[in-house]
Amino acid sequence: MKTKMKGRVFSTSYTQNPAGFGQDANITYLYRHIYLLSSDMENELQKKTYERITGELSRFLPLGYLAMVIIGMIFNYFRYEAFGLNIFQYASVFDFLISPFEDMHILLFIFGSMLLVLFTMKMDKLWKKHFPKSYKKWSFKWTERSWYKPASYIFVITAYIFYGAYFYGVYTYNAVPQKKDITVRYQNNETLTGKQIGKVGNALFLLCGEKVKIIPATAYKELSYPLGK
Numbered sequence: 001m002k003t004k005m006k007g008r009v010f011s012t013s014y015t016q017n018p019a020g021f022g023q024d025a026n027i028t029y030l031y032r033h034i035y036l037l038s039s040d041m042e043n044e045l046q047k048k049t050y051e052r053i054t055g056e057l058s059r060f061l062p063l064g065y066l067a068m069v070i071i072g073m074i075f076n077y078f079r080y081e082a083f084g085l086n087i088f089q090y091a092s093v094f095d096f097l098i099s100p101f102e103d104m105h106i107l108l109f110i111f112g113s114m115l116l117v118l119f120t121m122k123m124d125k126l127w128k129k130h131f132p133k134s135y136k137k138w139s140f141k142w143t144e145r146s147w148y149k150p151a152s153y154i155f156v157i158t159a160y161i162f163y164g165a166y167f168y169g170v171y172t173y174n175a176v177p178q179k180k181d182i183t184v185r186y187q188n189n190e191t192l193t194g195k196q197i198g199k200v201g202n203a204l205f206l207l208c209g210e211k212v213k214i215i216p217a218t219a220y221k222e223l224s225y226p227l228g229k
Helices: 023-081 093-102 104-130 132-138 148-178
Strands: 002-005 008-011 182-186 191-200 203-208 211-216 220-224
Touching: 023 093, 023 104, 023 148, 023 191, 093 104, 104 132, 104 148, 148 191, 182 203, 191 211
Parallel strands: none
Antiparallel strands: 002 008, 182 191, 182 220, 191 203, 203 211
């Protein structure tokens, strides 16, 4: 019997051994060719696995980045909305494209959320597998409907993101007054002191007492930050 793979032909017959060393040698000869054949099959499997993984990454990376940008937009909206500011009036497209990477809190939320989603999906499968009656009861017997699982995931993830963004806005609102003052020097050398809320595009947002000042980048020539910030 002969097996062909990648241009090579392997004989699986051990009744004849060209070296003439007996049956033991024939068996060794057979094992050697089986080993070569299995090695080729293993290499082919590894190649296909690598191609599949790289193909999936090339497809999901843009979607993942888009999701990060959307989350960054939502978080920044609640961050500035807490001070009565509409961020969409001041931010450019580029500001939103880099928004997930400007704040460590947003990055931590994104990566923590990824782990939480994976953990939740795993627990959902275990619950359904080991406690099907309880799972069916708490899902209002909708589990047999095709739309239930994707709809439930979308609803839960969306609500989770907005709740996270809302509490991020509350956190920022309480954290800004605790910051050290910065000094803005205008073009005419006048100065203004306040707490920096943030800087988006060409606008600097400053909390001065109970008021929020919006200062265009063309209006000042220097920002002075205290040491340690």
